[in-house]
Amino acid sequence: MDILLNYFLELEKLKNTNRYGKYTTSTEHVSDHSFFVCLLSIKLMEKYKLNLDFKKVVKMSLIHDVCELGLEYDYGAYEAYSDIHIAETKKQYEENKIAFLSQTFGDNELAELFEEYETQASDEAKFVKTVDKFETTINIIRDDKIQIAHGDFTARYSDKYVQNFPTLKPFLREIKLKLKERYSKSGLIWKSEYDIF
Numbered sequence: 121m122d123i124l125l126n127y128f129l130e131l132e133k134l135k136n137t138n139r140y141g142k143y144t145t146s147t148e149h150v151s152d153h154s155f156f157v158c159l160l161s162i163k164l165m166e167k168y169k170l171n172l173d174f175k176k177v178v179k180m181s182l183i184h185d186v187c188e189l190g191l192e193y194d195y196g197a198y199e200a201y202s203d204i205h206i207a208e209t210k211k212q213y214e215e216n217k218i219a220f221l222s223q224t225f226g227d228n229e230l231a232e233l234f235e236e237y238e239t240q241a242s243d244e245a246k247f248v249k250t251v252d253k254f255e256t257t258i259n260i261i262r263d264d265k266i267q268i269a270h271g272d273f274t275a276r277y278s279d280k281y282v283q284n285f286p287t288l289k290p291f292l293r294e295i296k297l298k299l300k301e302r303y304s305k306s307g308l309i310w311k312s313e314y315d316i317f
Contacts, residue, residue: 127225130189137191139259146265150185150194153255157181160258161251168287172244180233180248186221187214187234197256197277198270246284253278254288254295261298264305271308275299279317292317 134151158181165172188194191213200207222231237245257277260266268274275296282292296315303310 137188139194146263150188154182157252157255176244184237187217198273250281253281261302275314
């Protein structure tokens with residue numbers, strides 16, 4: 121069988137990797153998230169006229185979570201943030217998965233782009249990481265099935281990353297206005313410091 125076909129049969133499994141698996145009945149998958157990170161990246165580059173390598177941003181957006189292939193659900197961001205053991209387990213799993221895919225299917229570019237993204241070695245990597253945080257927050261706003269278990273963490277999820285692209289601060293401001301409504305709807309307190317970033 122053609123190696124490219126085999127590769128895509130493997131990548132198709134991303135459609136079965138759930139996001140937020142422990143915390144929700146949401147049916148979003150990793151492939152859904154990656155698609156919307158890519159789409160949002162394109163639109164933000166256009167809107168704010170960002171001088172970035174378009175092709176690299178598109179590719180990086182699409183592959184940034186390929187490393188979660190084979191998981192029943194991805195690791196929660198707060199879990200990895202608050203538990204060093206989970207963070208290390210997640211990192212090791214992801215590195216092993218990328219090594220497996222790049223070696224098995226001869227995709228050296230996958231390994232290179234993933235390394236660039238993980239180490240935040242370029243403006244494109246920093247941009248995609250920022251958009252990744254934006255899209256996750258937008259999905260939390262949209263999907264009432266996702267429980268907001270850690271109010272401070274969720275409200276500030278994008279703050280650190282937007283510093284790399286201050287041009288995007290007006291967009292984050294809009295996201296936070298909608299997130300504030302979601303907090304109110306969920307009976308959560310929106311602290312004034314959440315508006316400062």
